[in-house]
Amino acid sequence: MAKITSVAVQMDHVSGINIAGDSTFAMSLEAQNRGYKLFHYTPDRLAMRDGKVFAVVEPMELRDEKGNHFTLGQPERIDLSTMDVVLLRQDPPFDMAYITSTHLLERIHPKTLVVNDPAWVRNSPEKIFVTEFADLMPPTLITKDGDEIARFRQEMGDIILKPLYGNGGAGVFHSSKDDRNFTSLLEMFGQMYREPYIAQAYLPAVRKGDKRIILIDGEPVGAINRVPAETDSRSNMHVGGRAEATELTAREMEICARIGPALRERGFILVGIDVIGDYMTEINVTSPTGIREVKNFGGADIAALMWDAIEKKRA
Numbered sequence: 001m002a003k004i005t006s007v008a009v010q011m012d013h014v015s016g017i018n019i020a021g022d023s024t025f026a027m028s029l030e031a032q033n034r035g036y037k038l039f040h041y042t043p044d045r046l047a048m049r050d051g052k053v054f055a056v057v058e059p060m061e062l063r064d065e066k067g068n069h070f071t072l073g074q075p076e077r078i079d080l081s082t083m084d085v086v087l088l089r090q091d092p093p094f095d096m097a098y099i100t101s102t103h104l105l106e107r108i109h110p111k112t113l114v115v116n117d118p119a120w121v122r123n124s125p126e127k128i129f130v131t132e133f134a135d136l137m138p139p140t141l142i143t144k145d146g147d148e149i150a151r152f153r154q155e156m157g158d159i160i161l162k163p164l165y166g167n168g169g170a171g172v173f174h175s176s177k178d179d180r181n182f183t184s185l186l187e188m189f190g191q192m193y194r195e196p197y198i199a200q201a202y203l204p205a206v207r208k209g210d211k212r213i214i215l216i217d218g219e220p221v222g223a224i225n226r227v228p229a230e231t232d233s234r235s236n237m238h239v240g241g242r243a244e245a246t247e248l249t250a251r252e253m254e255i256c257a258r259i260g261p262a263l264r265e266r267g268f269i270l271v272g273i274d275v276i277g278d279y280m281t282e283i284n285v286t287s288p289t290g291i292r293e294v295k296n297f298g299g300a301d302i303a304a305l306m307w308d309a310i311e312k313k314r315a
Contacts, residue, residue, distance in 0.1 A: 001086070002056050002314045002315065003084075003194055003314075004036055004084045004085055004260050004310070004311060004314055005034045005035075005036060005037060005084055005101060005306060006036065006039065006082070006084050006085075007028075007031045007035050007037070007083065007084065007085045007086075007087065008038075008039040008040075008041065008057055008078075008080060008083045008084045008085070008086045008087070009024065009028055009038060009039065009040055009041070009053065009060070009086075009087045009089060010041060010042070010043055010055075010086060010087065010088055010089060010090055010101070010105075010164060011040065011041075011042065011048070011087070011090050012042065012064075012090050012091055013042055013088045014040055014060065014069075014070045014072070014179045015070070017069075019064065020277070021068060021289070021292050022065070022289075022292065023089075023287070023288065023289045023290065023291040023292065023303075024087070024089040024131075024287065024294075025062065025069070025292075026291045026292050026302075026303040026306075027087060027089070027291065027303045027306060028060070028062055028087070029062050029064060029303070030301075030303035030304055030306075030307055031307060032061070032062055034307060036084075036085075037059070038059070038060040038061070038062070038131070039057040039058065039059060039060060039078070039083070040057060040058050040059075040060040040070075040072060041055045041056060041057040041058065042090070043090050043097065043098075045057070046080075046101055046104055046105075047104075047109065048104050049310065051107065052081070052107075052213075053079070053080045053081065053105065053107050053108050054078065054079055054080060055077070055078060055080050055103050055267070056075050056076070056077050056162070057075065057076060057077075057078055058072040058073050058074070058075050058076075059072070059073035059074075060072055060073070061073075062284075066074075080108050080112060080305075081103075081108040081111060081112050083108075083112050083113075084112065084113065084116060084314065085112065085113045085114075085115065085310060085314070086105060086109075086112055086113070086114045086115070086288075087115055088101070088102070088105060088114055088115065088116060088118060088121065088137050088287075089287045090166060090287065091127075091168070091286075091287050092127055092165065092166070092167035092168075092275065092286050092287070093163075093165050093166055093167055094126070094165040094167070095165065096223060098286070099122055101118075101241070102118035102119065102121050102122040103118075103122070105118040105120045106119050106122075106297075113310065113313060113314055114166050114307075115269050115270065115284055116266075116267065116269060116270060116271075116286075117266060117267035117268065120266035120267055120268065120285070121285055121286060123165070124266060124268075124283070125165060126167075126283055126285065126286065127142075127162075127164055127165075127198050127282055128142070128160045128164070128286050129283050129285065130273075130280060130281070130282055130283045132262065133248050133255075133259060133280065136255050136258060136259075136279065136280045137200075137279055137280055137281065138200050138201045138203055138276075138279045139156060139200065139201040140198065140199070140200045140201075140290045141198070141199045141200075142164060142196050142197075142198050142199075143196050143197070144190070144193075144195070144196040144197060146186045146190075148299070149161070149186065149197070149199050150182075150186075152299065153175060153177060153182065153199070154177070154299055156201040157176070157177045157201075157202070158174065158175070158176045158177060158201075158202035159174075159175050159199050159200065159201060159202055160163055160172060160174055160175075160187070160197050160199065160200045160201075160202050161173045161175055161185065161197060161198075162197065162198055163189070163192075163193050163195070163197060164193075164195050164196050164197055164198050167286075171189075173185055173233075174202060176202075196303060197294060200281065201280075203276045203277050203279060205276050205277030205278075206228060206276045206277075207227075207228070208227070208228055208277075209225035209227045209228075209229070209244070210225075210226050210227075210241075210274055210275070210276050210281075211224070211226070211246060211252065211274070211275045211276070212224050212225075212226060212272050212273075212274060212289070212290040212293075212311055213223050213248065213256065213272065213273050213274075213275060214262065214270070214271070214272050214288065214290055214291065214294060215256060215259075215263060215268075215270075215271045215272075215273065216269060216270060216302065216305050216306055216309050217263070217264060217269060217309050218256075218259070218260030218261065218262075218263040218264040218268070218271075219256070220248060220252075220253070220256040221300050221302055221305050222243070222244070222290075222294035222300045222302050223246050223247070223248055223294065223298040223299070224243050224246060224290050224293040224294050224299075225243070225244045225245070225246035225251070226242070226243055226244075227241060227243075227244060228241050228242040229241065229242070229294075238243055243293045243296075243297070244297070244299040245298065245299075251278045252275055255273070255275060255280050258271075259273070259280075259283065263283075267287075268285055269309050269310060269313065270302060270306050271283060271284065271285055271288060272284040272288030272289065272290055290302075291303055291306075295314050
């Protein structure tokens with residue numbers, strides 16, 4: 001068995017995270033508890049020279065103490081291929097900087113196991129990968145053509161309009177059929193985004209929650225329901241959504257069973273899907289969240305399950 005001793009974490013800087021709900025922190029803390037040596041670096045410290053991939057890393061020690069959660073050692077430049085595992089965990093947006101980092105990390109994978117597989121992360125954007133399962137989704141349109149979006153809204157009534165490569169609920173708008181701001185909204189999107197947008201039929205079931213389901217190696221292991229605030233259409237917790245305990249329905253188990261083989265084929269160890277009512281809206285493969293919330297509500301220790309899966313893959 002190929003034993004894991006060293007783990008490098010490519011992430012947004014550890015000083016800026018909220019440990020109460022940060023999945024990367026939970027995953028890294030579990031790695032530390034297993035005796036792995038942790039190294040921290042941000043994506044801008046990644047480099048490739050003459051085909052070799054390097055990063056300026058800092059040894060990292062973690063503590064589950066708010067306001068005193070980390071210590072970083074002296075920076076050193078290392079060949080990332082000397083690491084056993086690299087966690088690809090910086091938050092989107094899924095822009096060219098993000099894509100470039102997947103190209104670089106692809107050079108060291110799978111000798112150094114990158115989680116998730118960087119090539120498949122690059123080829124599976126959250127809001128596009130999910131369209132491979134169109135029958136599990138609400139009616140969905142991807143375009144930058146304003147006339148197409150207007151026709152879609154006329155047909156659907158209320159719609160959700162959001163950037164195709166955004167994250168965390170940023171830029172998500174609920175536009176009703178008689179919304180007089182709709183034209184201005186399209187103008188604003190046209191000025192802000194070069195890429196197409198995504199429009200989906202509005203699902204009233206979102207008022208009861210947007211469920212985040214976590215899968216390890218294609219199998220569901222836990223879920224949390226995120227209920228939007230009365231004044232918002234978004235359920236993301238950092239914009240006021242409320243987390244609550246939940247169980248998986250028969251429909252949600254059916255969705256997981258349908259997508260599981262595709263996740264395994266792509267080498268996705270950790271994935272988070274979003275389900276509203278009976279419909280899946282996203283498959284999150286970049287830096288899925290929800291691990292700590294599931295455990296806080298009495299669910300599985302998903303960080304431990306993830307490292308069990310990584311150890312098995314490294315065997």
